[in-house]
Amino acid sequence: MSVSVLVIGAGPAGLSAAVAAADAGAMVTLLDAGDGLGGQYWRHLPPERSSVREARLHHGWPLFERLRERVAADEAITVLTEAQVWAVETTGAVTVRVLVGPADAAGREPLALAADAIVFATGAHDRTLPFPGWNLPGTFSAGAAQALAKGERIAVGRRAVVAGAGPFLLPVARSLTDAGAEVLGVYEAARPLHAAKGWLARPHRLLGAARKGPELAGYLGHHLRRRIPYRLGAAVVEARGEGRVEEAVIARLDADWAPVPGTERTVAVDAVCVSHGFTPRLELPIAAGCRTGPDRFVLVDADQRTSVPGVYAAGEITGIGGVDAALVEGRIAGHRAAGGDRSALRADLRRRRAADDVARRIEAAHGVRPGWRAWLRDDTVVCRCEEVPYGRLRDTAAATAQDSLRSLKLTTRAGLGICQARMCGRTVEELTGAAPASAADTSDQRPLAAPIRLGDLAGLATTPHGGKDTQ
Amino acid sequence: MNADVVVIGAGIVGAACARALARAGLSVVVLERGAAAGATSARGEGNLLVSDKAPGPELDLALHASADWPRLAAELADELGAAFPSVEYQRKGGVVVALTEAGAEPLRAFANGQAAAGVAVEHLDAAAALAFEPDLNPALTAAVHYPQDAQLQPVVAAEALLASARLAGATVLTGTEALGAVRDRAGRLVGVRTRAGDIGAGAVLVAAGPWSGDAAAALGADVPVRPRRGMVLVTARMAQRVRHKVYDGDYFGATQSAAADLQTSSVVESTPGRTVLIGSSREQIGFDDRLRVEVLAQIARRAVRLFPFLADTPVIRAYGGFRPYMPDHLPVVGPDHRHPGLWHATGHEGAGIGLAGVTASLLCAQLTGTEPPLDPAPFQLARPSLAAHLGGTP
Secondary structure (H helix, E strand, O other): OOOEEEEEOOOHHHHHHHHHHHHOOOEEEEEOOOOOOOOOOOOOOOHHHOOOOHHHHOOOHHHHHHHHHHHHHOOOEEEEOOEEEEEEEOOOOOEEEEEEOOOOOOOOEEEEEOOOEEEEOOOEEEOOOOOOOOOOOOEEEHHHHHHHHHHHOOOOOOEEEEEEOOOOHHHHHHHHHHOOOEEEEEEEOOOHHHHHHHHHOOHHHHHHOOOHHHHHHHHHHHHHHHOOOEEEOEEEEEEEOOOOOOEEEEEEEOOOOOEOOOOOEEEEOOEEEEEOOEEEOOHHHHHOOOOEOOOOOEOOOOOOEOOOOOEEEOHHHHOOOHHHHHHHHHHHHHHHHOOOOHHHHHHHHHHHHHHHHHHHHHHHHHOOOHHHHHHOOOOOEEEOOOOEEHHHHHHHHHHOOOOEHHHHHHHHOOOOOOOOOOOOHHHHHHHHOOEOOOHHHOOOOOOOOOOEEHHHHHOOOOOOOOOOOOO | OEEEEEEEOOOHHHHHHHHHHHHOOOOEEEEEOOOOOOOHHHOOOOEEOOOOOOOOHHHHHHHHHHHHHHHHHHHHHHHHOOOOOOOOOEOOOEEEEEOOHHHHHHHHHHHHHHHHOOOOOEEEOHHHHHHHOOOOOOOOOEEEEEOOOEEOOHHHHHHHHHHHHHHOOOEEEEOOOOOEEEEOOOOOEEEEEEOOEEEEEEEEEEOOHHHHHHHHHHOOOOOOOEEEEEEEEEEOOOOOOOOOEEEEOHHHHHHHOOOOOOEEEEEEEEOOOOOEEEEEEEEOEOEOOOOOHHHHHHHHHHHHHHOHHHHHOEEEEEEEEEEEEOOOOOOEEEEOOOOOOEEEEEOOHHHHHHHHHHHHHHHHHHHHOOOOOOOOHHHOOOOHHHHHHOOOOO
16 A cells, blocks of 8 residues: 655645655645645746746746646645645644635634655745834735735835845845836845855855756846846835835944944835745644754754654755755655655755755845844834734833743733734744743744634544543 | 742742742742743633632632732732733623533522622523623523632733742742752751752742642652643634623533543633633643644533634634642642641642732741631641642651
């Protein structure tokens, strides 16, 4: 009988894991919470409004089309879209609890899935550091702006600035211009020296990262053609406006990302799109019991195996490495999860080393530096869901002499809202110096991985390993 | 380092005791192996209930607590100032509901017994119950209003008590575990060992909640406290449609039962954060903190039965904690009769948040030889109902 492999997440890592597992003879189930395949990276128009322009708008679109067609045609691969994993149980075999149906709909179909092996490929969402005015309508996470541009062809504004850190800013600027916005500038917090150190150290290694070099070159070429200013060592430090964004305040930053006084200038805009890197989506691997490392990524071995037997991880949850790393890690994870022979992976193992190198460069060049806190004011909202301002967070931490995250969240309500600290968790930890009491107590831990209606929860059938297994 | 009293545990009970002892003029050092207010105190609902307690010593304790919290909350607010978050003390009252014919009469009888013991009790017919809680399941068969039931934000309450203890001179050392006993030549307990050195102490108080057994064992003693796991669900923010602490009558069965099986009863309440808290399960499964979907489903079923409108409400968070549970369902507050110098304050099960203040008064009075707020005899470790569960003298 063939091995069963459950792959969670159908972005680049999950798609390549599913195909590799099927190639190695496994019966594969591929889940994604979205309504299509491709994840954030290959987010595209729904099929009924498909466009011949996708190929021009997306990097690596032919590869995506090959993966998508293969996944659809292969009888060994079952695809479930709109399949939201909301819990993972570990009392028996690792069991994934899923609701299938349109998000927010009542009466979604519940599933409890287990398999011989599970591959988590849940990806990352972009991280946004707070700044005064970031909660005004008209400010967007760069990821949200790009998702609207790619998935709906909607530009978030007519005159936009893109700011933050990392190579992601360039494709976001491109998506915005493709959707019809004028991008007035891209502001990268890393200073030229830092960026150069990260990217130029041992440049021969970069050649090994097959796709990343040309991809970035393509975006820079686009940039130059469009004459969009690309400023290093600068940031949007404030958004202003009556009821919505009307002005962005740009300032130069020092090497620690603290604004340099006197360098502020304002730009009239109707959209500010910001991203300061990525936060891995860790709740499912943590719920499955997978150990994470000090850098807060899932620990994996050379076979992409996590600390939990039968559970693998690939893509951004093991380190922010971009699409090349995700594809190769997915192939390794899928192949090994299916019981495939390691000797077939030699080329992929080499490619992964090159991709890992790119990831290290990105972190070295664009990683968040502590000086950004200097642009906060006491009334700058840190947690948007619960509207917790920075001053209250800092003062409560001082009043309770508290350095643990759990108490601070509960005394300030930071991170307790509908997004469950996905947006502000890392920021709250950094601002308060609050250390999670244990790895299982970080802002990444969410035993409920997604909201579930009480009625859906109440309607679940009793299962063999629920409730009564007391000892 | 030396102290009159070393308190082991910086949850709400340890914090309240440290505050009372420090305000009585004793020097106090609190040792917490993890973070303050980080375990049981941060994983419950913040109940201050008289309604779930049968006549007896625990109800007496709860009635004292109910009378005392308004004063304590005001004192803490006054002392800590406006910058400190509010303990959100709300004497919102409880409404206990029976939804079956079989459940109606036991609920009324239970309430009448409580009324005789001094609990304020108001029987509600269906119309009156629906006037109290318009969204309640109209098929209810009996309902009782308990105006003394109240609610607290448990983590803020624990932090406030600890901050107040600090202001009274107590030293709080987090990340510091009590590793063992320091003894004099006669073998008497005279302090505790920590990685940071020995701390001499006239008395050592174990207030480590469900981990009190481990803490006592490190000092060569035993206390028969066990963990009991409870899960709570939290909804998304919503317009408030639940006005009181509302629960079904089965709650009594669950709190008073020693059965190890999963038990749930529905406890539904709004919070000032505009969420609804839905509890609670009780399982004896040791310190196993793995998620069980069936537990969440049972809690949900009971809650939806109580408030049908909740079926459409999204749950955004689930959390669980371990409650310190004694075999005879009474907390231990007093000296260890076998080990001079050792004291205990634990075993409050799901009631420690509400009972912390009165526990501290009771403990402090015994330790300093002043007049206790109520008879401490039922809460002694030496009580007959615990005899079968205790180890011997050293």
